[in-house]
Amino acid sequence: MESASFSLLELFKLGGIFMWPLLFFSIATVAISIERAIYLSYHNLKLDFLSARVTQFAENSDYSGAAEYLSGLTKKHMGARILLALIKHSNPGPAFSEHRAERAAETEAMNCINSLENGFNFLTALGSVAPLTGFLGTVSGMIGAFRSIAEATEVNAQIVANGIYEALITTVYGLVIAIIAMVFHSVFTHIVNKFTLRVEKACSDLIALLSSLNVQGPTAK
Secondary structure (H helix, E strand, C coil), X not given: CHHXXXXXXXXXXXXXXXXXXXXXXXXXXXXXXXXXXXXXXXXXXXXXXXXHHHHHHHHCCCHHXXXXXXXXXXXXXXXXXXXXHHHHCCCCHHHCCHHHHHHHHHHHHXXXXXXXXXXXXXXXXXXXXXXXXXXXXXXXXXXXXXXXXXXXXXXXXXXHHHHHHHHHHHHHHHHHHHHHHHHHHHHHHHHHHHHHHXXXXXXXXXXXXXXXXXXXXXXXX
């Protein structure tokens, strides 16, 4: 165990000065990824059961019941916040406005999606900056290797070893950080995109239903 730790420390030292920003980037990548994973896991992004329940309330013209039901779920259910905003701006009868209900749902959906995507830009930036920093370390290492060759009277492998170590280690470390950042970014983006599609469908169906009920009357089937 001590040997492995010592080996990692030696690799870090051989990587040169550019290993310090890469270390910071790796810590930031892991921290943001864990935080986003916990946040997305905490919030229930399913909408089917919410949409079905609200539809039942709407068909019975029980808007207050729907609002009360959704209000109790807004802490963990992102979809409940969006449907609640829609219901609150859906006045029954002739006062019903599709545009107003749609606007309210869009605004709340945008707020929810922004909160879900918080930190995604940092993962994208880290995925771009980390390999560039690694390549910068590669250039620095090669410069050091060629300088050693230029200053030496007799060239051998040991003279250029440190420079090559720096070049290769920083490149690998930068690429590993970039891969981790981009994988997590892709997974998180996929989750949010699926939620966005569910929201669009649920809101569209509910607005169409509310419009139909307000035109035909609450007892129409």
